[in-house]
Amino acid sequence: MGNEAIAMGAIASGVNLVAGYPGTPSTEVLETVAKRAPKNVHVEWSINEKAAMEVAAGAAYSGARVLVTMKQVGLNVASDPLMSLSYIGVKGGMVVLVADDPGPISSQTEQDTRTFAMYSKLPVFDPSSVKEAYDMIGEAFKFSEKYQTPVIFRPTTRIDHGYETIDIKEEFEWEKHEIEGFLKDSSRWVIFPKLSFINHAKIEKRNSELTKVLSEYNGNFIEKATAKYENSKVGIITHGISYAYLKESFGEEHPKILKVSTPFPFPEELALKFADGLDKILAIEELDPVLERAMLMTAGRRGLNIKICGKLTGEIAPSGENTVASVNFAARKFLGEQTEERAALPDIKLPIRPPVLCAGCPHRASFYAVKVAMKGEKTLYAGDIGCYTLGNAMPLDMCDTCLCMGAGVTIAQGVWRAEKDRKCFAFIGDSTFFASGITGVINAYYNGADITVVILDNSTTAMTGHQPHPGTGKTARGDVAAKVSIESVLKGIGLKTVETVNPLDFNKSVETVRKVAAEDGVKAIIFKSPCVAIHKSKEKSKVNPEKCIACKKCIRELGCPALIMRDGKAYIEESLCVGCALCEQICPAGAISGGRTNEA
């Protein structure tokens, strides 16, 4: 896997510390380091990306080689330290891995980290294959150390989750990097306006020089037009997985290509060589038109008479992923070749398959308890980022808003401020609570809001594949760690009512919600039950067809994937059921039995 290759490349480069926060498609990088790195490499799941960035920066100040991992929206959380760090710089090599998600396949935004790199004035590496990612991560460390600056490394989903046969270094070939230690120097490490002024000028000068240096970098290269295209005055500039799609489409015979691995600083000298003799250039890229704009600037500055097209001119789609087909279509049309229309989608109506909460997921029980308890009331259900965002689907329909990590707690306060007769609930998972929910609860308590905070505590970071967090008592390496109690945190803030209940005990849950929601001020319910993907149960619920009255209440109300109708009666798919027994507790005919007993 690309992420594993990146991790192995970092280990081979003598990385001393790796910190990150889970987020698709970046997660497996840190997981692989945790599994494969020598014991003296510190690996941690930090509580959020800002914490990870700062821990890593401190180590890099001390001369350690460090890697920070996150997804693109995680960089927003870590942008405060990163923007300043750009001015301060580092001593040990510091690579900030940010995985972008064109599509988006599993993200809130389609932001482009190449643009962020330009904004933060940091060099960025953009690999186009698993093999290249493996080699490039080592080059990124060297580059960072040479220029004493953090560098960004940004693969996209197709690199992170792509597989490829590659050769990697043996353990005896791995570099060993000795940490020099922190040298006190307040003129270097303390950011003051004057230092920022001086360093800003240095950074601009460095980046201007890097446009020449990077023109020589072997990740940026020109492929000459082959015989068929020898007389063509059309060239294509591209990057990342789109380069692979272009090569796949054209095979042996292709036009002139400029492949860019460092979109910022843009290798301007190389781009000039590329543009020489061309009339038209097509920029094929995903997310923002970064190469297109850089090429436009280069042409403008150097007075080239050349037409530059891409996303800004409509040849390439402004959003979503590129595909082999879309790249082939756009490139051949631009070259004036006959192209087949894109392959048609099947002309038959196929079922849509949105992701759903797993059968037996405790979140379903938590949402359903609140729904039943608040029936007929004017409510707001603010959701957050995690599996439980899937509570928005019918028939639960229990997620009215979702914005970004931790926002549910604060959005609920804002809605309540605007409309005080609305009962506002904020649903937040345990990992998200630690990442950025706590500050929101303090804000509500201090400012006297009236909301119910519902913690969905399944003792893991489920959505990204079950990483530990401060509430689990486990480290990234699987060792025992100090455990933080959510209940104590909430009580420590000052909340008087913090009720913990097992959501799979339906009646007790409904009763608890009614009681807690009726109180004034900030109060919390902790629904505590482990994720079913980790804690499997042997017990299974079964429908007694003799007793089933075919009212379909279980199917209609719960939306559990294990519940279907068969031969006119409710039926439970045995391979999916984990015996959560929620359906047993709501069946009006008492027709379902066999699951776990959940009384506390």
Added chain:
Amino acid sequence: MKRSILLAGVGGQGTILASKLISAAAVKKSIPVKTAETIGMAQRGGSVFSHVRLGDNASPMIPPKGADLIIGFEPAEAARHLMFLKDEGTVVTATAPVYPVSALTGGAPYNVESVIEYLKANVKRLILVDTEKLLAEIGNSKVLNTLLLGEAIRSGALGLTAEDIMVAMKELIPEKLLDINKKALVG
């Protein structure tokens, strides 16, 4: 050898493991492999698919009409990716449907018979596998992936043998489950 294989199913069916078995078997035979998986949100009951490319290829993703074989873990999921199948390509698919929750709670209904008819009308080489019956005979619903791999091997379109896959199984499947998976693979 150059082969492009697309595997499509529903989260939880073992699609990704099947894709890893093919890749690992090819690596053992020194065949270059590139694959791309679409996971993430898709793992919770959503559509899951994997592109596997054996031999020298620039891209891990299969171009339209580029797949020699589609392995469908579910008939509608096989149909969803037909635009990737070569005109002479093979489809090996399970016949048992997985009903999405939305089809049961008031969303668009799912008519599996019409999907099978559509596959029959549009695929020259279609191998329908009565997975419900075969899995009941084996007595374990979790071996769907090795069962379908076995059918794909016998179709000749996979380009690998049962022995090749078994070498990979030893690495990727827990020992106590090896026998039942071998049984599913060989039939």
